[in-house]
Amino acid sequence: MATAKQKITLNASRDIPFHKLVLSQSNVRRIKRGETIEDLAASIERRGLLQSLNVRPTLDDEGNETGMFEVPAGGRRYRALELLVRHKRMAKTEPVPCVVTDAHSTVPIEEDSLAENFQREDLHPLDMFRAFQTLHGRGASHEEIAARFFVSPTFVQQRLRLAKASPKLLEIYEQEGMTLEQLMAFTVTDDHARQEQVWEALENSWSKEPYQIRRMLTETTVRVSDRRALFVGVDTFVAAGGNVLRDLFEADNGGWMQDPALLDRLVGEKLKSVADEIAGEGWKWIVVDVDLPYGHNHGLRALAGIPADLTEEERAEREALRAEYDRLEAEYGEVDDLPDDADRRLGEIESALEAFESRPMIYDPAEIGRAGVFISIDRDGNLVVDRGYVRPDDEAPETADGDGAGDPTESVDGRGNPSVHRTTINVGAQASEPEEDEGEAIKPLPERLVIELTAHRTLALRNAVGASPHVAITALLHRLVVDTFGQRSSNGCVEASIRHSYLPVQDAGLKDSPAAKALDERHHAWKGDIPLDDDEALWAWLDGIDDASRQALLAHCVSYGINALYERPNPYGGGGVSQHGLDQRLREADRLSAATGLDMVDAGWRPTVDNYLGRVTKSRILQAVREGAGEQAAQLIDHMKKGDMAREAERLLADSGWLPEPLRLIGDFWGTEAQAEEVEALPEFLSGDGGDSSDVSADAAQAIAAE
Structure with missing residues (x-):
């Protein structure tokens, strides 16, 4: 008959008064790491002792128990209890839960200490995140959770931020398919589909460093340190509906703006507003661009302006600032490290004095009407307004006696009446009224x-x-x-x-x-x-x-x-x-x-001012009318301003079936010959029956086309 294997016997547990315990010299932990004794004492005071001490009875020289117990495992807990007793927050006779090992055990006492510390497994970051998330869901703030576990609020935010990762990626991380640093990199964005897309692109790659993950997740964004972002401001961007991505795990210099199109629109609107204000000064033209090209003012004549005079109050303020600056320099001139207040005040004074030196220039009104202004943004996002440049074509022509042809601001229209000067504002490649002839070139669609x-x-x-x-x-x-x-190849089942x-x-x-x-x-x-x-x-x-x-x-x-x-x-x-x-x-x-058999015309698409005609050049509008309504229809509107031309083109193309290139099938052909039979019928006096249409006045043609 087989003998049953002897079952193990667990060590007994009992409560022992604290003053009966002494710290064993056999404890293997010698180096202080991690949580401080003070933090552990505060935790025990809040929650009680969550883990018993491991103790052994002490023996006298004859091998008899003395009634005292040494603590080979749990030394930090013992010192935390000792601190509570010292600060009168726990009685020295307070019973302490202990697991008592046989004093005559064959296992060395050092092994007890080593086993408890060596076999301990740190909490998985995901388990920590889920625990924090549970507490946060019950109403605890980041600061409260941090105080309870003696970590920083930023640490709590970082662990909670792991919720921003896709559940699929969390599962991969849990199964050790990616590192914690890689998972942290994915929390830059909340878009789970994009996260998974990036991981699919990188998971079989030899290089999938966290910085590479962040770069791919933010490659269609704009850094907050970009000049455009600095010019508009984060608050304005967010107020307009934009979203700013932040990385809690790395220094992100303010984050990334997630909607470049919105940012560009806000930049354009702000620059255009500045240009409209400066246009009131009477300049002939204004060029606006975020980054003007090198040599943008080459070949232009710069006007010589005179700085605007300071008022008595401004002069007094400037002198007071200079005196204060000299006093501070004299006071701290021998000091190696300036106090923060003094350093900040010196910077403020320097900025104020620089503003006095860069005050607006006064130009000859006769020159302003033929000159222009460049508006841009510097690398720090500051507005740059550079006034007073004359193009060679705008120079006043010389008369026989050497005098100029006259004041460029005083021109007349075709009926001899004084005309009103209007500033041409070019924003990037787009020009506002008055319009220039665009030529015959057809530019690509935006x-x-x-x-x-x-x-x-x-x-x-x-x-x-x-x-x-x-x-x-x-x-x-x-x-x-x-x-x-x-x-x-694919990784899934089907x-x-x-x-x-x-x-x-x-x-x-x-x-x-x-x-x-x-x-x-x-x-x-x-x-x-x-x-x-x-x-x-x-x-x-x-x-x-x-x-x-x-x-x-x-x-x-x-x-x-x-x-x-x-x-x-x-x-x-x-x-x-x-x-x-x-x-x-x-x-x-x-x-x-x-x-x-899809036909976008049958699907309901028609060219309108909003969806096409108002957003392309005049050349594109005329090309569409030629293709959809014929050359004669295009000639009716080719003299119009762009806004009127787009509205009239919408009427002419309404039932033509014309489509722009992105909506056509390969092989579709549009041309004046193909549309010759479908041209909108012209009035009798413009048709061939009533005479040569070329003799009709432009005013009559415009009146008919704009009906």
Whole structure:
């Protein structure tokens, strides 16, 4: 018969008065680390002793117990209790929970001390974060949690910030798939989809350092230290709806502004406001740019201005500041390290005196009317206004006797009446009234406009694919075949998923477009039928519907993965789309458009002032009218100002079926010959029947075109 293995016997626990305990000299801990004795004492006072002391009875020379106990494991707890007794916050006879080891044990007493410290495992940061999160959810502030656990409020904020990471990344970190430093880097942004996208791009890379993760997450943002951000100010940016990313784990110099387009708009608006104010001084032109190019004033004549005179009060203030500056310099001239107050005051005086020296210049009014101003921002975000430059073409012509041709501010119109001088303000590459002749060159469409146009196309294409099960199934099968037989690999089980791509840039009318309304109606109709709360019920429901319904539902789901959006390619790889990927995306969008028979005209898109005509150059407007309504229609409006031209072009193109390039299929052709038969009928006196239209006065043509 087999003998049962002897079970272990655990050491007994008992309460021992504190004055019966002494610290053992066999404790292996010699070096002080981590939490201080004072902090531990405060914790015991708040929560009690959470962990018993490990003790052994002391023996006399004959091997008998003396009634005293030495503490080989738990020395820091013993010293914290000792501190509480010394400060009269605990009685010296207070019973202390102890685990008593046999005094005659064969295990050396040093081993007890080593085992308790060596086998201890630190709390996982995720467990700490979740505990902090629970306390915070119960109403405890960062400061209160920090005080309870004797850490800094910043430490608590950092651990709570781990909640900003995607649950998928938290799971990877928990399974030791990434380091804590890498996880911290992901908390720069709250966008879980972007976090996961960056990790997918880096997880198989040899280099996935935290700084690289932060760079990829913030590559489409603007640092707060950027000159544009300093010029506008963080408060103004946030008040306008912008978001500032902050990194609690690294020095971020103020963070990153997340919406560069909003920042550029605020910069432009502020610079334009300054330009409008300076225009009231009577300058002929004003050039505004965030960063003027090198040599921007080359070949221009600089006006010689006279500094504005100081008033008596300003002179007295300047002298008082100089006297105070001299007094402070004399007082602290021999001191190696200036006091903070004195150093700050000297800086204030220097700034005030510099303002007196850089006071506005006074220019000859006769020169102001032919000269201009440059407005920009310096590297520190300060406004720079550089007045008084004359272009060679604006110099006053010389008469026979050497005198100038006259005051440039006094000109007349075609009827002999004095004209009103208006300043031309150029903001970057855009000019405000009065307009200059743009020439015949057709400039590329603005990038934001292309993105908005392709957002319309994406939504219309989703609607078309959702209504065509055959095309949707073909598109899905194409995706699966490429993944199965191509060179790509996936990490999941099937990895055939629909990632709903959002449209970050869109115009105000997109949500009210026919495609948007049709998609919403179809989506809500399906959502009302599908049992989404129970996975088993969903499977049974899908298994039971007829084939036509299954195909229609599949088409609807596939449609949400359609992305025909133009976006700026990322030349650095990683996040975003490459040029090759963008080209492939747009080619496939054309193929889907052809397969579904998508026509953006039938989808409800029409060129308007808001969505196209008011946001392109006059050359682009005329080109659109030539292609959509014919050359004669373009000639009717080519003399108009841009605003009037855009409004009239909207009327002329309303039923023409004309589309801008981003909305056309490859192979679509627009030209005056193709549209010759569809030109809007002209009035009799402008048509060939009533005589040569070239004899018609410009005033009559303008009146007809602007009706």
